[in-house]
Amino acid sequence: MKTLYPISLLISLLMTTSVFARPLPVENFKYKKDITLPSKLSESRIVKVLLDEEFYKHSFYGDLRLTLNGEIVPYKIQNAEEISKYTEKLKPELLFTKKDEMEIYVLELPKLPEGMSYSKLTVTSSYDYETSITLKLGDNPDSFAETKNVFLYKYGSQSSGEIDLGNTKYRYVRLEVENGSNLKFPSVTRSKENKHLYFEKTHQIPNPLLEENAVLFTFPNEIQTSFQNIKLSFEEKNWERMITVRGKINKKEWDTVFQGTINHDEKDGNYAEIPISSPLSSEFTIQIEDGENQTLHLKEVITVQPLEEILFFIDNVTKDTIYSLYYGNPYQWPANFDPYTYPSSDELREKTPIEGKLTKEVENAEFGYNLIYPPISGYITTGLFYIGIGTLLVFIFSILRSKRLVAKETV
Structure with a gap:
């Protein structure tokens, strides 16, 4: 019976830990x-x-x-x-129309400047109507890549009036409509695209450490610039290499945050972009494996941190x-x-x-890890686990010892 007491105590402690679980404290x-x-x-x-x-x-x-x-x-x-509010309305060109069992309209939209897309197509009619429209979008009249169905209506002064194009860059629009709708398309709206926000840091290229069939660059990142992407530029335009990026975690341990083969072509631009598995703001290394190839000449390294925002109700x-x-x-x-x-x-x-x-x-003045949350809860759980194992071994040893004594007495 005495040996059962530690096991009961262990079970009680584990159950008490789960009972007292509660929302995370700010400390x-x-x-x-x-x-x-x-x-x-x-x-x-x-x-x-x-x-x-x-x-x-x-x-x-x-x-x-x-x-x-x-x-x-x-x-x-x-x-x-960065939300852009700039829009402008232009007149689309009607390339083709056919009114048979179905009305078919094919429109060509004006060319798009860089950084803009089409958002809405205005639709009017001289008559009241309601109709389902099959809308197709594409780069040319021979091939349409997107298709969706839209419902439009006009009841006197009430009208749906516009088709949402979904910020597309396609310039050709085909509409298949029920006969008798007699639609007109006076304007199309194009909008400036929203701009993603981020901050960048250009790092000085350190002297490389030549390894067997590889080159290692170590970046101290003294001001602890945080980043989630790395942009690399080489003197060579076309290449394919295995690249490994490691970062220091808690200023002590090195962790691999990217490892994979990067293929870069001149048409891809000046930079090859590498995504990082978790944000870094510490010293990091870039290892480039050349294998049997000539060593690449690293020209520029830029770390990129996309900015994020939180949204909540008040x-x-x-x-x-x-x-x-x-x-x-x-x-x-x-x-x-x-x-x-x-x-x-x-x-x-x-x-x-x-x-x-x-x-x-x-710094949070209340900071101090709580007993029932990591990391201390992990240490406690580990300790309880080993105490349980030790108690179980003692219990088994006691049973074996008792049986051995009984066996000797019967001899």
């Missing part, structure tokens, strides 16, 4: 940034906050948490864009309302929120978000 995060909101808020309940370079230097990406006066707030994270804001961002915990699991608790794409299209701003980063 588990080393860094903090408050969010300031405009003094005058619009009717929109959606807030948008751009993440800055300070955040990327100390965040482990999955550890981002947002709080309202200490309580967790669900959020959505997405790539930040409640009634008072002077005591404080939204804060917590991060800086390498052991934290990624956030997983119900999609109905943060702004959807439809809501973002309908309402313009309020723009919040991050304050300067400060």
